[in-house]
Amino acid sequence: MSSCREINIKFFRLLLIIFVFFFLAGFNGFGDLLGNIATQSEYNNVYKKEYKKALKKGMSERDAHRHATKIAEQSAEKKKSLIGGIGDVLSSTGEIDYDSEFAIGQSLALEGFGRYGLPVMNMELQKYVNTVGNAVVRNSSRSDIPYRFVIVKSSLYNAFACPGGIIFLSSALVKSMEDESQLASVLAHEIAHVSHKHALSSIKRAKFFDGVGKITVSTMKGNKGKQFQGLIGNLQTVLFDRGLDKSMEFEADISGMEATYRTGYDPSAFIDVLTMLQNKEYNASKAGSWFSTHPPLDQRIAKCRNQMTLYRDSQNMATVKDRFLKYRAMIP
Amino acid sequence: MTFKYCRIISTRFLLTLLFFFLITGNATYSADPQIWVVSKGAKLKADKSATSDTLMKLPIGTELNVISIEGKWYHIETSTGTQGWIYRGKVSETPPLESADEGGGLESLFGSTIEVSSADTSRSIRGLSPEVSEYAKNSNTPVKYQKLLDRLLKLEITDNEIESLLQEGGIGEYSQ
Numbered sequence: 319m320s321s322c323r324e325i326n327i328k329f330f331r332l333l334l335i336i337f338v339f340f341f342l343a344g345f346n347g348f349g350d351l352l353g354n355i356a357t358q359s360e361y362n363n364v365y366k367k368e369y370k371k372a373l374k375k376g377m378s379e380r381d382a383h384r385h386a387t388k389i390a391e392q393s394a395e396k397k398k399s400l401i402g403g404i405g406d407v408l409s410s411t412g413e414i415d416y417d418s419e420f421a422i423g424q425s426l427a428l429e430g431f432g433r434y435g436l437p438v439m440n441m442e443l444q445k446y447v448n449t450v451g452n453a454v455v456r457n458s459s460r461s462d463i464p465y466r467f468v469i470v471k472s473s474l475y476n477a478f479a480c481p482g483g484i485i486f487l488s489s490a491l492v493k494s495m496e497d498e499s500q501l502a503s504v505l506a507h508e509i510a511h512v513s514h515k516h517a518l519s520s521i522k523r524a525k526f527f528d529g530v531g532k533i534t535v536s537t538m539k540g541n542k543g544k545q546f547q548g549l550i551g552n553l554q555t556v557l558f559d560r561g562l563d564k565s566m567e568f569e570a571d572i573s574g575m576e577a578t579y580r581t582g583y584d585p586s587a588f589i590d591v592l593t594m595l596q597n598k599e600y601n602a603s604k605a606g607s608w609f610s611t612h613p614p615l616d617q618r619i620a621k622c623r624n625q626m627t628l629y630r631d632s633q634n635m636a637t638v639k640d641r642f643l644k645y646r647a648m649i650p
Numbered sequence: 651m652t653f654k655y656c657r658i659i660s661t662r663f664l665l666t667l668l669f670f671f672l673i674t675g676n677a678t679y680s681a682d683p684q685i686w687v688v689s690k691g692a693k694l695k696a697d698k699s700a701t702s703d704t705l706m707k708l709p710i711g712t713e714l715n716v717i718s719i720e721g722k723w724y725h726i727e728t729s730t731g732t733q734g735w736i737y738r739g740k741v742s743e744t745p746p747l748e749s750a751d752e753g754g755g756l757e758s759l760f761g762s763t764i765e766v767s768s769a770d771t772s773r774s775i776r777g778l779s780p781e782v783s784e785y786a787k788n789s790n791t792p793v794k795y796q797k798l799l800d801r802l803l804k805l806e807i808t809d810n811e812i813e814s815l816l817q818e819g820g821i822g823e824y825s826q
Contacts, residue, residue, distance in 0.1 A: 417779070424799065425781040431795045437802060445805060449815045453808045457739060459747060461690040462711070464775050468802055484803075498819065538784040547789055580689060580739035582822025640820040 320552070362555045364389055368409060380605060415630050416463060416482070418533040419518060424484030425550045426557065430478070431488050433558055435471040438489055443648040444469065450498060451485065451505045457580035459573065460513035462477070467505060470647065475595060475608050477504055478557050479511040481518050491608075494594055498638035503588035507574035516566040516575065517557060561611030571618055577624050584635040589622045685724065685741040691809065694732065698723035700823035704733045710746055715798035717799035722825070737823035775803040 367551045368389045373383035405446070431437070437444065444467075451467040465483035472488035479485045497499055511517065526545040538546055556562065575585040595608060597613040612618070687708045698720055707729075708714075713725040714736070723735045754817040778800040786796050815826045 324753040421779050421781045421785075424778060424803075427799055428782070428786055428795050430789045432791070433797065436795075437798055442803070444802065445807070448805055448807050449811050453812045453815055453821070456812070457688075457692040459688075466775065466803055467804065533781050535780050535784050538692045538781050539786065543784070543788050546785060550785070550789075557762075580822075582739060582816065582825055636819055636825060638821065641819060 339443040345548065348394045362559045363455070365559065388565050394565070396479065414518065414527065415532050419515075420463075420482030421533045422481035422518075422550070422553070425488070425546075426480040426553055427484045429550060429554050430480070430558075433554070434476065434486065434488060437472055438469045440648045440650055443645055446645045447487070447492075447501070450502055451509070454502050454506045454581050455509055455576050457579035458509045458578045460509075461483060463512075465509065468496050471650070474603055475598065476611070477508055477608065478611070479508040479517065480557070481512065481515070481553075483509075483512050485512070486508070494598070495591065495642070495646070496639065497587070498642040499578070499587035499636060500591050501642060502583045503578045503585065504573060504591055506581075507570050507588065508613050509577065510570035510573035511562070511566070512617065514566070514569060516562050516570065517553060524540075559611070564613040567613050568618070568621055571622055572625055575622060575629075579629050579635070584632050584637055585629050586626055586632060587637065589626070590617055592619050592622065667682075668826055685714050685716055685726070685743055686745040687712040687714065687740055688737075688746040689740040691812075692701040692736060694726075694728070694734040695823075698725070698735045700737070700817070702735075705732060708736070713745075714741065718758060722823070739822055777804050 349561070365386045367386075369382050369386035372386060373379070416643050446467075447467045447469055451465055455461050455465050463483050465485065466488065467485045469489055469492055474488050474491050475491045475494065476488045477486060477491055485505065487504065487508075491504070492501065496505075525540065528550045537543075561567070570590070575588055578588060579585040592615050596619070599615065687710055690710060692708040692710075692712075694705040694708055696705055702797070708728075714724075714728060716723040717727055717733065719725070719738075722738050724738060724741060725733070726736055727733045778796055783796065785791075786793075816822055820826060
């Protein structure tokens with residue numbers, strides 16, 4: 319009898335260990351995310367410094383990027399370990415309403431103009447991109463907010479989503495696309511970032527929202543105004559330099575392909591864009607581009623190919639080449 | 651002997667548990683033909699064609715019963731008994747999440763949510779908000795940037811324009 323009790327105790331102890339393991343795994347995942355967010359600034363500073371140093375030493379852009387990334391990651395890891403276990407900071411940020419989210423997005427968009435370039439001044443082209451984007455939005459998981467899409471003049475291959483639904487695409491990226499399904503698939507990826515509120519998860523630690531229910535003109539003044547500028551600065555580092563978490567990018571890839579498919583475009587167009595970027599990676603500028611802010615392309619292509627097994631009937635879906643080429647020609 | 655007996659019981663318990671999960675999991679997977687509207691602007695059509703009459707507009711979350719599937723179209727019945735056709739891209743075998751906040755993860759852990767009730771659900775935006783103008787002033791952002799963003803935000807996209815784009819491109823329910 320006592321042996322039986324012993325085994326039962328062992329059995330339930332095992333169950334308890336399994337439970338604790340899963341609990342801690344979840345908690346560590348959260349801790350990692352928090353650490354990543356908190357060390358964005360550290361990563362960015364070290365990256366810039368090391369990148370410049372490497373270039374001065376005569377390294378190619380590609381090698382300099384790799385070198386700087388490695389050193390910056392090591393430095394960020396050190397800092398992350400120092401600030402681990404401060405999860406309670408997140409709980410103090412309170413709720414953020416849509417108006418506040420959109421104000422953050424608009425502020426970032428202004429910074430985006432300074433960083434990447436001004437909008438291509440052809441309203442017919444901008445209207446076209448906005449119509450394609452809003453067609454995809456209908457089939458996204460967050461279709462209850464308005465979205466705006468902007469093509470900016472930039473030689474970098476990049477696209478990013480500001481909280482609240484303002485989405486940027488560089489002219490170089492759009493000029494490298496071949497048809498409308500490719501454009502729709504990239505827009506769908508960025509819409510997914512907004513839908514899943516990926517960038518917003520980065521600001522939950524910001525002290526700005528302590529004691530502030532929402533962003534108003536009065537909260538933009540004095541000390542709070544400075545804190546808001548700091549918040550936007552941190553978000554710039556996330557969106558423009560460091561990039562979002564790998565897992566967020568993979569999630570946006572899959573959600574984006576689903577929205578592309580539901581809209582009626584061939585979802586494999588997204589793989590075509592990633593492959594095109596892979597071909598250009600060697601010679602392209604890295605800093606501030608998709609190459610430095612997104613996970614390695616081969617990993618993403620593999621995951622997207624796996625996703626394509628769900629869309630066996632996609633071969634005859636829309637690609638819409640002619641119309642896209644007509645609008646693409648409007649990009650200077 | 652007792653030790654061995656107890657081990658067998660524990661193993662059987664685990665196997666039963668596993669079997670239970672397999673059975674219930676399978677039951678969920680092969681559910682009855684129920685689907686939900688997951689896309690904005692979904693329409694119930696009189697026939698399996700985008701150009702046929704629209705019987706009614708179906709909001710996100712509407713539950714439908716599938717009668718049959720033909721190509722890219724589902725023949726369905728609503729809870730009020732209306733029968734019609736809906737394009738497959740507008741529906742899903744799983745109900746939609748009310749918002750991304752309900753997806754779990756950090757936000758559900760800490761109870762922090764984004765209230766979307768204040769969002770303007772039309773496709774027009776008022777333009778640059780006064781809060782952002784204040785930010786631009788504080789951060790010495792060029793006035794030119796503000797004017798450009800304001801202009802882009804005011805760009806209006808109508809549902810008719812989206813429908814025309816889809817129709818002219820033969821996209822989704824307009825595909826042949």
